[in-house]
Structures are given as C-alpha cells and as structure tokens.
Amino acid sequence: MPMSSDADSALEGRITISVDAMGGDNGPKAVVAGLAKSAEKNPEIGFILHGPEDQLAPLIAKRKLTDRCVIRDVQGVVAMGDKPAHVMRHGRDTSMWSTIESVRNGEAEVAVSCGNTGALMALSMVRLKKLEGVNRPAIACLWPSRNSHGFNVMLDVGADIRADQDDLLQFALMGVSYARNGLGLEQPRVGLLNVGTEEHKGRAELKVAHDMIGAAAPDGQFDFVGFVEGGDIPSDRVDVIVTDGFTGNVALKTGEGTATLIRDLLKEAFAYSPLSRIAALLSLTSMKRLQKRIDPRRVNGGVFLGLNGTVVKSHGSSDDTGVSAAIKLAFTLAKGRFTERLAARVASGQSLLQDIGTTEQDERLQQ
C-alpha cells in the first residue's frame, strides 16, 4: 500500500506513528483528541490513522491535524469481545490489522492501539513475527515508582498467561533493553517477582530462573537484585520487575484499582465538610502534582517486546490524556530505535531490533 503524495508531504521529515482509531471504549473521538494533544506538544510527530474515513476525516479536520495525519480508510473494527483466533482469520479488513500492517511494511516506526489486547497481541505475533531467538514475547508496562526517573518497568503483564524459566530469563533481558532505550538507564536493576524474598520460597521454575538471571547479569550489563515482592514493584530497589503474564496482569490491574480507589476516597474526604472544601481549594495545586505522578493514564502504554516491530497497547478506556501518553511513549521508542537503527545499519547492515535480539542471544549463549 504505497503512500499517496499527500501522505508523503504530510509525514515527510516526521517520525510517523501508526494509530488504530477504533476499538477503544471511547471511540475515535478520544483517539483523535489524543493525537491533537501530542501533535501540539511535539512538532516532530506524524500519524497514519486507521479506520472509517467518513468518521475520521471530520474529526481530523476539526482538530486541524490534516497536515500531520494520513487517514487509511478501513471499515472493519475489532470488538473487545472478539476472540483472537477469529480476528487472525477474518480480521484483514479491520483498523487493527491495518495499523500493524503499517509497521510491517515500514511506513511507520511504531503502532498504537486501544483495542482488544488479545487480538492485538495475536495479530502482532502473526504479522510482525517473533524476533529470532525469542520464545515468548511479552508486554512491558511502566509503573510509577520512587525511582528518580519516576517509573519502573514490569513484564510480562499479559501477553501470555504462563512463563517458564527460559522465558523469565528472556523477559529479564528484554526488560533491560527496554529500560535502557525507553528510560535511559545504563545499568538497570532487575528483580524476579515472588511471594517471599527468602530463596527457599516460591515456585520451582522461579528458583531456576533466579539462578539463570543471576548468571546472565555480568555479561548483560544489569544488576540482579534477586527476588522481589509485590510491595517492591513501586520501590527504588529495582528498575525492572520480571514475572509471568498472569501474575503481572493481576498486579498491574490491582495497582491501578488501588490508586483509583484512593483517588475517589480522597475526593470524598475533601467534600466532607465546609472546612475540608476550603482545604481542597487551597491544595488544588498539590493534588494536581500528585495526580500527575500517579495517574494511570500517564503510564498508559504497554509495549509488546520480542517482535520485529514495536506495538504500544493503550488502555481500552483511554481518554485523550491516555492516548497522548501512549503516543509519547511510541514516539520515544520510535525516535530511539530510528537513531540506533541507523547506527546498527552502518555497523552490520541489520535492523536495530534484530541486533538487540542477536546480542541478547549471544549474551545468553556465553553463559
């Protein structure tokens, strides 16, 4: 699908993100509002937006994004309840498929979708394919933390529902790469999630993975802090938390649910009496500062790692702030990848992600 000359002029010199306009709970309006928010802050971004043109064109025009955004007209939509297997077989005419296709054919650096996670993962796997040497791709999320850079990385948070010791080692290596490229950490600290920090606790595969990750640390240029517990996820003991996709997904949603509960209770507490309402008014700035720090929408992008291309999964319930956060993450990764791809291409004629895959495999084989 070659770009039109219109598209060429709209996206020339920009870092292009491929965006799925459909499939989120709040519809294409919220997605386009997110694009507008990102575009306003960042003159380097361009978009390819996938979905029904008759719906998208007026939204894009209204947000004055016509010169930054190319619409790819696709009529089909993947619904939240659609089974991944069904989408893989029959989803060719959906905005999600088309969104991934733009990464596959090199039109865009990174894809962003708010749609059905299972379907997005399945389509990404089938169309982008696993990196050579990767057994189980993973979804990595950013978690607000006490670290000076403000976030920790956790993976897998839901690409798969299980992981054996080999997968956990790969998650550690992929998480380290992501922390290095996404957060700029030279020597990330990796922890393995378990129910106790004593080495005799926990599942058998975790004990094996513990030793494997520890052995890989010196060559992998990361520090292994050993087992960590749920309470350490937002701590400054660790930068990368490794776990299976079932546990990681439950932890992620539990953390979000807890934060939302506290935010609601805080509102109630401030609405309780006239004095507390005055206090609320005075503390507005403090509260906004806090909310910005812990707002799940601002750490909204889960990233699929281990594929020949990068896909950012935004929450189904994302509003403009959520979509904009996912776009920002996509941009950071696209920009880094682009730069490094250039460097890697000069060095070896291979794409950056293949380089990382090969490097990590080498590190692992060197053990």
Added chain:
Amino acid sequence: MPMSSDADSALEGRITISVDAMGGDNGPKAVVAGLAKSAEKNPEIGFILHGPEDQLAPLIAKRKLTDRCVIRDVQGVVAMGDKPAHVMRHGRDTSMWSTIESVRNGEAEVAVSCGNTGALMALSMVRLKKLEGVNRPAIACLWPSRNSHGFNVMLDVGADIRADQDDLLQFALMGVSYARNGLGLEQPRVGLLNVGTEEHKGRAELKVAHDMIGAAAPDGQFDFVGFVEGGDIPSDRVDVIVTDGFTGNVALKTGEGTATLIRDLLKEAFAYSPLSRIAALLSLTSMKRLQKRIDPRRVNGGVFLGLNGTVVKSHGSSDDTGVSAAIKLAFTLAKGRFTERLAARVASGQSLLQDIGTTEQDERLQQ
C-alpha cells in the same frame, strides 16, 4: 498445660486470645502496646501471651495489663528466616508453637502471631490439623473496598503457592463462611480472579473452577459473579475474591505497596510550598479520615481458614495499631465462633467449625 489459678481469675468471663509476643519485626514491645490498645477499647478481651517472661512481665506491668493477661514463659523464638520444616521439627520451645498450643488445647479461642508466615502456617497445619474435607487451607485477608461494609475478602493470599479447581471451589466456600461470620454478609458475592472477564481467557483450571463455583452457588447461599480482574478487588461488584496463594499474595502486597507510595507522595505534595502546607493543615481531618480508611495496618489480619482452630497472622512489621487490628479481628471471630459453637453443640454435639466443614462438604457432594 493447665492454667494457674492466677490465669483463671485473669481470664474468667473474658474471650481469650492467644498471642505470640515474639517474631515480629518490632519485638514484644509493639505487641504488648497493641494488646493495651485493644484492652482499653474492649473490656471483654483477655490474653495469653507467649514469650520469655523476663522480657514480657515488665512490659505487661508497665501497660497495666496484669489483670487481663497471663504470660506463658517460652524462651525460643521463630526467626523470619527459619525454614518451616525446621520449625516443625525443632520448634517445640518457641513462642509460636506455644501460641498455637493454647488454641489446640482449648485455652483460647483464636491465636494471633506477627511471626514467619510459612512457619506459622506449617505449625498450624501440623498441630491444629486440617478440617475434615479440606484439601488446602487458605489465608484470607480483608481488603479496603467500595462496599458499604468497607472491606472485601480475598483468599488464598499465601498459605500455598498453587491451587487446582477443587481447591478454588473450597476457597470459595470457605470465603463465603468467613464473609458471613466475619463481615455479617448473608448472601456474599463471589468472584474468581483472572486476567480477563471474557470466559475464554485465562488458565485451564480457572475455566473449570468457574463452572464448579457457579454450580455450587445456589445451595451454598452465595452469588457467583464470575471472573473478576485485579481492578475489581477493591470494588463493590464482589465481596469474596478467590485466587491461588501465589497470585493473591502478589496482589495483596502490590495493593499495599501502591497505597503506601501514594501516601508518601501525598505528604511530599503537601510539603511542597507554603500555600500547600497551609492546605495540609486545613485538610488534616479529611486526611486522617482517608488514612483510617486505607491504612493497611487496620486491615492487618490474615486468617488461616480450613483448620480445627483459627489463627490470625499479623504483618511482620506490625506496630501497635497493626497488632490491635489483628486482635480486634481475632476477637470478632472468637466471639462469633463461641456463640455459634454453643448453638452447634446444642444441635449436633459438634464444634462449629466441624459443622461448617461438614455442611460445605455436603453442599459440594450434592452438585
């Protein structure tokens, strides 16, 4: 170990809780401070306190608890790092062993310990034994929620690291009994923790357990709401959340870690500027109200379910507020159990817990 006449007079007419003074991170001082807090609020409570008498006697005297508390002199202490198997073989002279012994021999209704969870669970299993018909005992915790009664129950949060479909069904039935007796809910709503609410997601054993729990609901006098996600744990969709001990433990600690992070960030936000410090002063009452609601110390008691006796595990890091919360829970359960045991004894000559065990087994066999 018969009680002395001193003990008789100290505990007569009171609901007696057996308390392990040792093994917590903050030592016997924090435990005794917790007892004092509980004793002050509740004239019905009496204690048997286990640990080295030379350390405990001055603390008890200082807190003026001499007439409410009997000391059981034991020199040994189970350390946080001790392996459960070691404690089971060599732990006879420890305060933890002695604490459980008081429940075993009927001196006390309920035991409370802040010590090593694995050792406490192992000792409880071996000394109190599993209820007839229970395969895997579980630890249930209380979770602050949007429900009108303020809490949800989640189990297992760490008695074991795995659970198959039969165990998950038993957790549901035990959780229902606990919600009924501990929270006074006539018809609790039960949810099964998974990574998605669609029925085709998640592990195989969860799909089987989903159907088993659903089938048990009508006779078990509870409602089954189906799969729930991490974000639903503090919600008002559900009263009892069922999961395996690995996932439950990670979720519990993640929720606590998130709440603590937010509390710290809130403090920082309020300390940021002169204006925000004035706001903080004005909002002190609101904040205290909120803090009371979400303070992990106030939902501090994990309860071991499925044994011939009740054991409340308090956090290792419990301070006086934490210990006092655990004691309050122990008291509620002891009081309820006592009442119901009397009723059950009249009806069938069996203890209440055996009744519940038998009833639940019958319900299950009726399916």
